[in-house]
Amino acid sequence: MRHTLTTQQYLILLCVTLTASVGDSFLSHGMGQVGQVDLHHLGLLLHALTNAWVIAGIVLLIGFFASYMTALSWADLTFVMPATAFGYVVVALLSRFWLHEHLSLSRCAGIFLIVCAVGFVANGPSRTEHERGHHELDVMDSGVGR
Amino acid sequence: MVGRLAVSPAASVSAGWICIAGVAALAISGECLIASAMRGLGDLDLIRGRSGLAGAIRAVLTSPMFLVGAFCMGFNFFAMLYTLSVVDLSLAAPATASLTYVGNAVAAKLFLKENVDRRRWLAVLFVCAGVYLLSK
Secondary structure, eight states, X not given: OBOOOOHHHHHHHHHHHHHHHHHHHHHXXXXXXXXXXXXXXXXXXXXXXXXXXXXXXXXXXXXXXXXXXXXHTTSOHHHXXXXXXXXXXXXXXXXXXXXXXXXXXXXXXXXXXXXXXXXXXXXXXXXXOOOOOHHHHHHHHHTTTO | OOOOSSSOHHHHHHHHHHHHHHHHHHHHHHHHHHHHHHHXXXXXXXXXXXXXXXXXXXXXXXXXXXXXXXXXXXHXXXXXXXXHHHSOHHHHHXXXXXXXXXXXXXXXXXXXXXXXXXXXXXXXXHHXXXXXXXXX
């Protein structure tokens, strides 16, 4: 198993965490300004696309998907998962300090547990190395592809 | 509360949990397929360095496994919308998130052959408990 990530790879994991949570918060804030959408007023969804918060939220969620896929290309799914879960913590902190919502004791406990979970996984290896085929090992030994 | 269907309470509770399980199953399938596709492609940063951003996007979009996974994730989105019409958000969100985390760990061990050691299992359980507490 490979144990180390580069600074750039840690930054991509940070992007995974921040873009999802901040993107969701922006969408929520924007849709709050647009108003309630129901089956009889689906046109409001198109109107929502003119709201700056909604546009910013969509851009951030596209960024999330790109960084998430990049992370999955060099790390295990079970390594990246807690990073996405850390987004819940960011949303809770945003709702407390930006939207001024109440942060109850149980939510604080939830934040603590998720932070612990991220700590467990971040201290471990990022990827399971599967056994390579003979041809692949020969190529690596010969130095081709470096 | 899972009582929005015009059927008996027991049947509506079952329907709610079936919806939640379906949403989680779609998320697990989608994430595992996308993870497998990305692992197959290799480091996207290297591909981007070699073929540019367009080359990296092309490599991702021409992967059949990625496309099936993305379809599952898209279907998951609409399944979640339907679930929210049957089950309250306060139950649906933490239940689907927790089931998805546990299911992903099992699927990653079985299908992606990841080394899900004790540390990672503990992290999954902590995340599930944390999500439950955050949703209260």
